[in-house]
Amino acid sequence: MYYKKRNFFSNLHVDGALLLGISAIALLGLIILYSAKPEIDFIERQLLRLVVAGVIMLSIAQIPPRLLKVLTPWLYFTGLIFLASVLIIGQVSKGAQRWLDLWFVRFQPAELMKIAVPMMVAKYLDEHLMPPKLSILFLPLLFVLLPTALIAKQPDLGTALLICSSGFLVIFFSGIRWQWMFYASALTTACLPIFWFFMHDYQRQRILVLLNPDRDPLGTGYHIIQSKIAIGSGGLYGKGWLEGTQSHLEFLPERSTDFIFSVFSEEFGLVGCLILLTLYLCIIIRGLYISVQAQDTFSRLLAGSLIMTLFVYVFVNVGMVTGILPVVGIPLPLISYGGTSLVTLMASFGILMSIHTHRTLLPK
Amino acid sequence: MLSATLLIAILTIILIGRLVFLQIHHHALYKTLALNNQVRIVPITPTRGLIFDRNGVLLAENLPAFSLEITPERTPNIQGTLDAIQTIIPLSVEEHDRFKKQLKYKRRNEGIPLRLKLTEEEVAKFSVEKHHLPGVDIVARLIRHYPFNSGFAHALGYVGPISEKDLMEIDATNYRGTYSMGKIGIEKFYESILHGKTGYQHIETDAKGRTIRILNRIPPTAGADLYLSLDSQLQHACIEALNDQKGAVVAIVPQTGEVLALVSTPSFDPNLFAQGIDVNSYKTLQHSPDKPLFDRAIRGQYPPGSTIKPLVALQGLELGLITPEFRIFDPGWYQLNGAGRLYRDWIYFSKRHGHGSVDLEKAMSQSCDTYFFTLAHKMGVHHLHTVYTQFGLGKRTHIDITGEAQGLAPNAEWKKRVYNEAWYPGDTLNIGIGQGTFLTTPLQMAHVTAILANRGHSFMPRIVSAIDELHTGTPVSQLPKPAQVIALQNHKNWEIVINAMQKVVHLPGGTAFRISKGIQYQMAGKTGTAQVFNLKQNEKYEANKVKAHLRDHSWFIAFAPIDKPKIAIAVLIENKHNKTGADIARVVLDSFFNSKPSEVSSDLTGEDETDVGGEENTE
Known part of the structure; x- marks a missing residue:
């Protein structure tokens, strides 16, 4: 007999531990955003976004995983159609076509795919025997690579890689053999020169600059150099809130968005960074626990992939601002200023909560 | 699941390792770098290309003008400063709004114009008060001038302040330091070649951001001159x-x-x-x-x-x-x-x-x-x-x-x-x-x-019948299409x-x-x-x-x-x-x-066609 305590949170389908972690990080985010741009209405706007995204998270948490599974193909194929139409009729913004004007809202189909791709792969694998045989993996690979190619063509390499990884993470969680993963990564490495050939000039530039930041001291290289100076000069305890010279003397670019972590490290030092990373790890471990506790394959794979994607975000963003990964324009989850990716992120937290709080009390 | 945890652990250790490397091992180095970080990169605005008619008559030129600019970073209290300026030089509501809008997306170490063209009287008045308004400067800028006023307005079009919408269409890096761009007419159609390429200079500054010396300079490339077929x-x-x-x-x-x-x-x-x-x-x-x-x-x-x-x-x-x-x-x-x-x-x-x-x-x-x-x-x-x-x-x-x-x-x-x-x-x-x-x-x-x-x-x-991109004085003719x-x-x-x-x-x-x-x-x-x-x-x-x-x-x-x-x-x-x-x-x-215009009858009572022939929507 399986027994579970019912409380206020679980009646609302909210996972208290996740909510606590998210709130703590978001609060830290608002504090550091104020330092990056000391304007009250700027912070108010971000707070409003957090609230709206929170409401979306709670709404999604009410949808039982069974229903999510039914909705999956609809979400996926709608997203795919939108992606294709963005390429055809999409509005050109900053040289890249990412937005679609849907008469009431400007909408970025790639964001939808961040969730729809792992859902689709999870649903497909759920309908087959675990662990999957190699032949079964053909369709899931297609489900992942098709939207990845469309997004890479926009061109938005960062998002394309994230979506690709979220899809592969599902396959990874399905327990395929280690050898296959080894072969796959070997194949990818072999294909790197081909990717290089298809890259845009500015994308190649970013990778070359990573290897040698002095190559482009006016552009991307300048960003990396300044970011490293900001982080390094923070030291163990940091310069203190609102005391960062790099950020307040305007040396740091994109302070409130992609490079917010540099501001944070400059002002709060290594200690602050460790606290922040620990908070992220708490959320991630909770997410993995939710995945383990999940009662069906679909939920287990989806929860695992979504939470690992969060980790990938954190890793890539911090890696980028500390100069170990190329600048790919990926925001720091829950902290960077901006609404679009925040909504997607909170929606995936909503899914995690739904998976955890809709478990049936009796084992099947 | 175990492997996922392992992966997370390894990658997190890499990140922490990197942070320790930057913040502890090389802390002294980066601290010094931050203290010395007083080299700024400042854009140099290119001169906009001139426009001539087919006989070399100048139709659009750039005249120096004194503009009033605020550099947000050096201004402790922006609203207070605006109010103080208001008492010296009355600013209109839209000048205020335009400034506020630009404040949002311009870099804080770049001057934002409040008014583009000051009269000599305003320059004099402001110069007296300048010392207690840090961050506010009178800057000599080139602004577009059309010598024939309304004569070529529709053909030439005009330049105007860059809007947020414009920024989506242009290479924003190349427009750092540029205040206006072609909005309509030839000025818009040929914007890409009229504008030129922005240059940069590295400026060493003191802690308050004042220039000490110029380290190196990448000069701007002026925009191309256009020769029109208009007479x-x-x-x-x-x-x-x-x-x-x-x-x-x-x-x-x-x-x-x-x-x-x-x-x-x-x-x-x-x-x-x-x-x-x-x-x-x-x-x-x-x-x-x-x-x-x-x-x-x-x-x-x-x-x-x-x-x-x-x-x-x-x-x-x-x-x-x-x-x-x-x-x-x-x-x-x-x-x-x-x-x-x-x-x-x-x-x-x-x-x-x-x-x-x-x-x-x-x-x-x-x-x-x-x-x-x-x-x-x-x-x-x-x-x-x-x-x-x-x-x-x-x-x-x-x-x-x-x-x-x-x-x-x-x-x-x-x-x-x-x-x-x-x-x-x-x-x-x-x-x-x-x-x-x-x-x-x-x-x-x-x-x-x-x-x-x-x-x-x-x-x-x-x-446009010829374009002089290199300012050689010998424009390259555009072939008839x-x-x-x-x-x-x-x-x-x-x-x-x-x-x-x-x-x-x-x-x-x-x-x-x-x-x-x-x-x-x-x-x-x-x-x-x-x-x-x-x-x-x-x-x-x-x-x-x-x-x-x-x-x-x-x-x-x-x-x-x-x-x-x-x-x-x-x-x-x-x-x-x-x-x-x-x-x-x-x-x-x-x-x-060039023949003498002879008298043309302006008497309209004569035979004058009115052509009101057919009717519309006939069935």
Whole structure:
């Protein structure tokens, strides 16, 4: 007999531990955003976004995983159609076509795919025997690579890689053999020169600059150099809130968005960074626990992939601002200023909560 | 699950390792770097390219002006500073708003202009107070200036402050330090080459951001100079001739497509925009009933009226439906299949009789509607539409100015698609005399005239004839862009039509015979009238009884000399009230050929075509 305590949170389908972690990080985010741009209405706007995204998270948490599974193909194929139409009729913004004007809202189909791709792969694998045989993996690979190619063509390499990884993470969680993963990564490495050939000039530039930041001291290289100076000069305890010279003397670019972590490290030092990373790890471990506790394959794979994607975000963003990964324009989850990716992120937290709080009390 | 945890652990350790490396091991290094980090990269704005006319007359230049700028980073209390400035130099609401908007997206170490052009008095007043306003500077900037004010406003367009929307379309890095960009006209069309490339300099500053010395400098590249095909003398002649009438004149060199004059009146002063126009002046311009901001020459769309008849005649000859000798009898009206509704000839409204026996020459010179009703009906809408399209009507000419209207050459498919109605024979009669839903721009009609003058050889109208990118003083000419050639089966048909057009001006009884008095060259022309509203079947059009804005528009197209045409021109007068399009054309052509402008009768009681022929929406 399986027994579970019912409380206020679980009646609302909210996972208290996740909510606590998210709130703590978001609060830290608002504090550091104020330092990056000391304007009250700027912070108010971000707070409003957090609230709206929170409401979306709670709404999604009410949808039982069974229903999510039914909705999956609809979400996926709608997203795919939108992606294709963005390429055809999409509005050109900053040289890249990412937005679609849907008469009431400007909408970025790639964001939808961040969730729809792992859902689709999870649903497909759920309908087959675990662990999957190699032949079964053909369709899931297609489900992942098709939207990845469309997004890479926009061109938005960062998002394309994230979506690709979220899809592969599902396959990874399905327990395929280690050898296959080894072969796959070997194949990818072999294909790197081909990717290089298809890259845009500015994308190649970013990778070359990573290897040698002095190559482009006016552009991307300048960003990396300044970011490293900001982080390094923070030291163990940091310069203190609102005391960062790099950020307040305007040396740091994109302070409130992609490079917010540099501001944070400059002002709060290594200690602050460790606290922040620990908070992220708490959320991630909770997410993995939710995945383990999940009662069906679909939920287990989806929860695992979504939470690992969060980790990938954190890793890539911090890696980028500390100069170990190329600048790919990926925001720091829950902290960077901006609404679009925040909504997607909170929606995936909503899914995690739904998976955890809709478990049936009796084992099947 | 175990492997996932392991992966997370490894990657997290890498991150922490990197942080420890930067923040502990190399802390001393980066701390020093941060302290020494006083080298700023400051953009150097390139000089915008100059614009000259075909004779080297300067049409757009850059003049130094003192602008008042705030550098947010060095300003402790922005709102307080704004209030303090307000007491010295009164700022308008929109100057405030514009500043606030730019404050959002400009870098905080870059100056944001509050006002672009200070008067000397303001400079003096402010200099006294400057010491207690940190972060506020008077900066010498170059601002765009148009020496001829309103003279070239519609052709040149103007520059204005870069908006957030503009930023999406341009390379923002190259516009750091640039305050304004082309908004319309040539300034917009050639923005990419007029702007130039922004340079940079590394400046060493002290802790307060003041410049100590310049370390290295990557100079900017000035924008390309443009040489237009416009002739400023001719342009002025057009403006003078139009005087206070609303209208447009477009003149083209038939052999190359070069635009010699492009005038739309009334006009406006583009310098207002370049200096940052205030809301009140803008509203006055925008809401003026005369629409001075509206470029009638390329955006105004009007039914071509009888100026379209040469094309109908040409097609009639080509199809063998008429010969120069072919005659009809005009009782003053036309009836489809000899019965039903009367389609009246324009002459019937004043004379109550028709043109009598009419051949092609007379039909053209007296603009006989009945003749062209007969011809249009024989020809049918398909062939009419074909010839209109061949001459580029209903589509853009692709002149190098933004915002050109494409007009409308209607046909049965169009009517079906838009109104879901069948095409009636009456519609064919209407578009056969250039009325109804038919719409053309003065530029299109000038283009049509140039094609006629050139006997079918068509060139894309162009306004920039040479570009000097390297400022060598020897601009690189832009080659004429030939468009599709109209090849007739019988080349003689060009001469037949052109000969008939010559009679419009030079034969007594021609609708523009008045303007041939004392003329020293031969021209081929055609008058036209575009209806603004419809008369009832037997109503007489009397200009003085009709409200000004409902009066007919007057057209005239012409080219001269007839054998080796040097110029093709289209004139449109909105709601004609004293001079007709033909009168204007004579003055302009006289100026072009440098002959003394002889007296042109401004007496309008004479024979003046009004062409109120067919009726719209006939069934």
